[in-house]
Amino acid sequence: MVDFAVGTLSDLSRMALLAQSDGGSFWLPPPESVSSWAVDNVFYYILYLSYFFFALIFAVLVLFVVRYRRRPGVEAVKTATHSTLLEAVWSLIPLGLVIIMFYAGFVGYVELRSPPEQAYEILVTARKWSWQFTYPDGTMATDLHVPVGEPVRLVMSSEDVIHSLSIPAFRVKMDVVPGRYTRTWFQAKQPGKFDLYCTEYCGTGHSDMLASVVVHQREAFDAWLVEAGDILGNSATPVEAGEKLFRLHGCGSCHSTDGTPRIGPTLKGIFGETHRFSDGSSLAVDENYVRQSINEPGAKIREGYKNQMPTYKGRLSNDEITALIQYLKSLDGG
Amino acid sequence: MATTVDGKTADFPTDRGPLNYLNCDRGILSWAFTLDHKRIGLMYLISIMASLGLGGLFAMLIRVELAHSGQQIVDENTYNQLFTLHGAIMVFLFILPGIPAALGNFVLPIMLGAKDVAFPRLNLASYHLWVIGALFFLLALVTGGLDTGWTLYVPYAFQTDTRVLTAGVGAFILGFSSIFTGINFVATIHTLRPPGMTWFKMPLFLWALYATAIIQVLATPVLGITLLLLAAELVLGIGIFDPTKGGDPILFQHFFWFYSHPAVYIMILPAMGIMSEVIPTFSRKHIFGYRFIAYSSVAIALLGFLVWGHHMFVSSQSSLASTIFSLLTFSVSIPSAIKVFNWLATMYKGSIALDTPMLYALSFILLFGIGGLTGLFLATLSTDVQLHDTYFVVAHFHYTMVGGTLIAFMAGLHYWWPKITGRMYNEFWGRLCSIGVFAGFNLTFFPQFVMGSRGMPRRYHDFPEKFEIFHFLSSIGAFLMGLAMLGVLIYLLYSLFKGRRAPANPWGSATLEWQCSSPPPKENFAETPSVSDPYDYDHIKYDPEKNCYYRVN
Numbered sequence: 001m002v003d004f005a006v007g008t009l010s011d012l013s014r015m016a017l018l019a020q021s022d023g024g025s026f027w028l029p030p031p032e033s034v035s036s037w038a039v040d041n042v043f044y045y046i047l048y049l050s051y052f053f054f055a056l057i058f059a060v061l062v063l064f065v066v067r068y069r070r071r072p073g074v075e076a077v078k079t080a081t082h083s084t085l086l087e088a089v090w091s092l093i094p095l096g097l098v099i100i101m102f103y104a105g106f107v108g109y110v111e112l113r114s115p116p117e118q119a120y121e122i123l124v125t126a127r128k129w130s131w132q133f134t135y136p137d138g139t140m141a142t143d144l145h146v147p148v149g150e151p152v153r154l155v156m157s158s159e160d161v162i163h164s165l166s167i168p169a170f171r172v173k174m175d176v177v178p179g180r181y182t183r184t185w186f187q188a189k190q191p192g193k194f195d196l197y198c199t200e201y202c203g204t205g206h207s208d209m210l211a212s213v214v215v216h217q218r219e220a221f222d223a224w225l226v227e228a229g230d231i232l233g234n235s236a237t238p239v240e241a242g243e244k245l246f247r248l249h250g251c252g253s254c255h256s257t258d259g260t261p262r263i264g265p266t267l268k269g270i271f272g273e274t275h276r277f278s279d280g281s282s283l284a285v286d287e288n289y290v291r292q293s294i295n296e297p298g299a300k301i302r303e304g305y306k307n308q309m310p311t312y313k314g315r316l317s318n319d320e321i322t323a324l325i326q327y328l329k330s331l332d333g334g
Numbered sequence: 335m336a337t338t339v340d341g342k343t344a345d346f347p348t349d350r351g352p353l354n355y356l357n358c359d360r361g362i363l364s365w366a367f368t369l370d371h372k373r374i375g376l377m378y379l380i381s382i383m384a385s386l387g388l389g390g391l392f393a394m395l396i397r398v399e400l401a402h403s404g405q406q407i408v409d410e411n412t413y414n415q416l417f418t419l420h421g422a423i424m425v426f427l428f429i430l431p432g433i434p435a436a437l438g439n440f441v442l443p444i445m446l447g448a449k450d451v452a453f454p455r456l457n458l459a460s461y462h463l464w465v466i467g468a469l470f471f472l473l474a475l476v477t478g479g480l481d482t483g484w485t486l487y488v489p490y491a492f493q494t495d496t497r498v499l500t501a502g503v504g505a506f507i508l509g510f511s512s513i514f515t516g517i518n519f520v521a522t523i524h525t526l527r528p529p530g531m532t533w534f535k536m537p538l539f540l541w542a543l544y545a546t547a548i549i550q551v552l553a554t555p556v557l558g559i560t561l562l563l564l565a566a567e568l569v570l571g572i573g574i575f576d577p578t579k580g581g582d583p584i585l586f587q588h589f590f591w592f593y594s595h596p597a598v599y600i601m602i603l604p605a606m607g608i609m610s611e612v613i614p615t616f617s618r619k620h621i622f623g624y625r626f627i628a629y630s631s632v633a634i635a636l637l638g639f640l641v642w643g644h645h646m647f648v649s650s651q652s653s654l655a656s657t658i659f660s661l662l663t664f665s666v667s668i669p670s671a672i673k674v675f676n677w678l679a680t681m682y683k684g685s686i687a688l689d690t691p692m693l694y695a696l697s698f699i700l701l702f703g704i705g706g707l708t709g710l711f712l713a714t715l716s717t718d719v720q721l722h723d724t725y726f727v728v729a730h731f732h733y734t735m736v737g738g739t740l741i742a743f744m745a746g747l748h749y750w751w752p753k754i755t756g757r758m759y760n761e762f763w764g765r766l767c768s769i770g771v772f773a774g775f776n777l778t779f780f781p782q783f784v785m786g787s788r789g790m791p792r793r794y795h796d797f798p799e800k801f802e803i804f805h806f807l808s809s810i811g812a813f814l815m816g817l818a819m820l821g822v823l824i825y826l827l828y829s830l831f832k833g834r835r836a837p838a839n840p841w842g843s844a845t846l847e848w849q850c851s852s853p854p855p856k857e858n859f860a861e862t863p864s865v866s867d868p869y870d871y872d873h874i875k876y877d878p879e880k881n882c883y884y885r886v887n
Contacts, residue, residue, distance in 0.1 A: 042714055043711065046717065050707040050708070053703070054700075057703050064686065069686050075618075076617065076618040076683065079682060080622075081620045081622060081624065082622060090671070090675045091668055091671075091672055094667070098664040098667055101714050102660055102664050102715075107716075108715065109657070110653075112719055113653050160493065162490065166791060168789025169789075172719075173719050173720065175650055178577045180650060195789065198791070200487075200723060201414075201792075203494065207796045208796070
């Protein structure tokens with residue numbers, strides 16, 4: 001029992017140390033965007049007020065319990081049962097403090113919701129359960145690469161359910177809603193790599209819907225953009241290009257490559273297999289079948305699965321589909 | 335029967351009559367179709383505590399899964415069902431009906447010196463509906479579960495394979511159960527107050543139940559309509575909320591929170607009412623600022639209708655709407671702060687006894703204090719952007735709903751246990767477990783504030799390694815709290831068989847329910863008791879021989 005208590009206490013102190021090991025404070029991650037003040041200043045204002053009022057309540061409570069504990073022969077002393085002045089004071093002082101809180105939060109919110117006009121625009125598509133970032137030149141990526149020191153505006157939409165894009169280090173969070181566009185923005189202070197989460201519950205893969213934000217110097221960003229923009233040209237083999245495309249389009253959210261069934265069937269070692277379909281027919285897997293399944297996912301549904309896949313017709317070129325097929329072939333049983 | 339009044343001193347009845355509400359009628363039907371508010375209250379109490387046990391079991395499984403990163407005991411889909419069912423069961427089956435329908439049902443008429451509520455049949459119908467609603471929840475649980483989160487957000491709710499419709503029907507029926515209780519309490523408090531008990535001479539628990547009942551009657555129909563629209567969309571495919579059919583998913587969130595935010599006050603107001611009874615009793619001091627507390631209950635009930643949009647600051651709701659909702663939200667914080675200061679002032683120069691109900695009341699002040707203060711971060715526009723849908727929110731609402739409502743329920747349960755069952759529980763184990771609950775609760779939920787403000791999203795089956803330590807501590811705390819709650823169950827059950835017989839007034843309270851025997855006779859009072867100030871302890875004296883309190887005039 002004592003060991004357990006000591007262990008828990010040392011865990012508590014580890015928590016305090018760990019919380020600060022990334023350069024942030026105990027409460028907040030390090031402020032990595034130029035707008036971080038909009039959250040942090042008012043956060044600390046409320047935090048210190050909360051410390052003060054909690055300490056006050058705790059101290060008064062302990063003082064009263066100790067001082068006025070029930071003792072034989074000592075009766076409670078009759079005191080005033082109300083005091084308009086006292087009650088007005090402890091209503092009006094908090095009222096004044098929360099009005100300041102509201103105003104500071106409002107000013108911060110305006111900052112977080114007002115991107116500068118010349119911001120660099122990146123389109124964000126959220127779907128179960130991956131992110132896709134599309135750049136002005138048509139380049140697409142699964143991680144969010146941005147240049148340092150420039151305002152970046154995200155224009156976001158969802159293909160299925162509501163998601164939410166959260167980058168704690170940048171103090172950014174905005175829901176991504178099907179059927180409408182939402183916007184948010186940030187400007188990174190220094191190069192580095194930061195976490196991006198989905199924060200609106202979206203089903204099975206919600207906690208896997210993660211991405212990185214990679215902040216580059218402008219030259220490195222431009223170089224990345226050129227490389228990422230031409231997947232086929234920058235890959236040594238079609239298999240390598242196919243693997244990049246597989247990740248980029250989020251195929252792995254539903255189709256595993258290690259044999260485990262997910263929302264859709266696994267794609268491991270399918271070449272050479274014969275698949276049975278829900279209409280009772282069957283077919284040996286070949287290139288044309290895979291191609292059809294990408295362009296018209298509803299044409300042949302594997303037995304035991306439902307048609308949940310969106311069509312990729314027009315979103316993948318012939319060369320890209322060929323690369324994907326080569327990649328799938330490489331996933332043989334061995 | 336038991337309330338003997340002889341001349342000058344109206345002794346508190348320490349001898350029970352041979353018959354009380356528990357043994358006056360026998361047989362299962364005498365319970366299932368009883369019109370006695372005490373029996374209905376007791377059946378509610380057993381039912382909601384069973385729900386608490388089930389919801390608590392799910393909470394434990396969640397904390398086992400989250401003790402370390404990576405998969406521990408369940409896969410993603412099962413985990414999603416666990417947190418959904420934990421939330422739905424705790425909200426709809428435990429917290430919402432917990433204090434009003436169980437403790438309130440038992441205590442309210444006796445506090446008024448009345449024989450029953452105004453509409454006993456409606457009261458029974460309310461309980462029967464609760465049972466039917468709960469059965470629908472169980473049906474959903476065994477036929478495929480539910481994985482939408484208790485909030486049922488669309489369009490996810492349209493795309494899941496789980497039993498949204500069954501659970502929705504259950505919540506719809508439970509809503510009517512809640513409305514019936516509300517109507518009954520409003521009517522009872524208006525019409526059955528005894529001569530001499532004006533509005534401002536009512537015990538504050540009744541003010542709290544009255545304010546709660548107003549919300550139950552006005553807000554719950556909106557939940558019903560929302561669920562009907564959801565069902566219409568699921569069954570008939572009309573496009574109200576589904577964006578692929580031209581609907582608006584954000585509209586659903588507005589409808590949902592238009593009920594569910596006021597519902598938060600259905601959960602917390604009765605808890606505050608219990609505080610206003612327990613703290614004066616165990617301090618032997620008149621409540622401080624009676625009118626401020628009474629008015630603040632009503633103010634919270636009314637202002638609570640105007641703040642639902644603070645759940646939607648990052649939903650794509652307009653920035654102007656968010657700004658107005660933020661401002662209005664702060665207006666609710668003031669009445670809550672007033673109550674905390676008033677309870678503290680009540681203890682000033684009192685004679686404070688640290689019996690189990692009072693230990694829970696002191697826990698409430700501290701935990702609800704943290705819950706309220708952390709609410710300020712979420713009401714503030716810019717900080718909410720950082721904290722929304724993170725563990726900070728999870729910690730905040732557990733500090734108010736568990737640290738507030740559950741702790742107050744525990745205070746009320748221990749306070750009225752002698753009255754309800756006629757038995758005293760073991761005070762040592764009572765105090766020990768209350769301290770265990772307090773310590774375990776803080777260890778569970780305080781680390782969640784820190785990981786939340788550092789970005790840990792809620793409803794995650796797995797998490798990055800940097801959050802490992804917070805989750806691990808949280809899981810240890812949950813087990814400590816679970817163990818303490820188990821201890822409570824054991825000593826309470828034990829007390830039913832071996833506990834000391836309870837006197838009519840074991841704590842020295844001045845409200846009317848302590849003027850009838852423990853447990854009360856079927857009709858509560860042989861004659862209408864005389865009404866005096868519910869917080870005047872001058873006439874309540876202690877009898878050390880019988881270890882109880884009696885009344886002198």
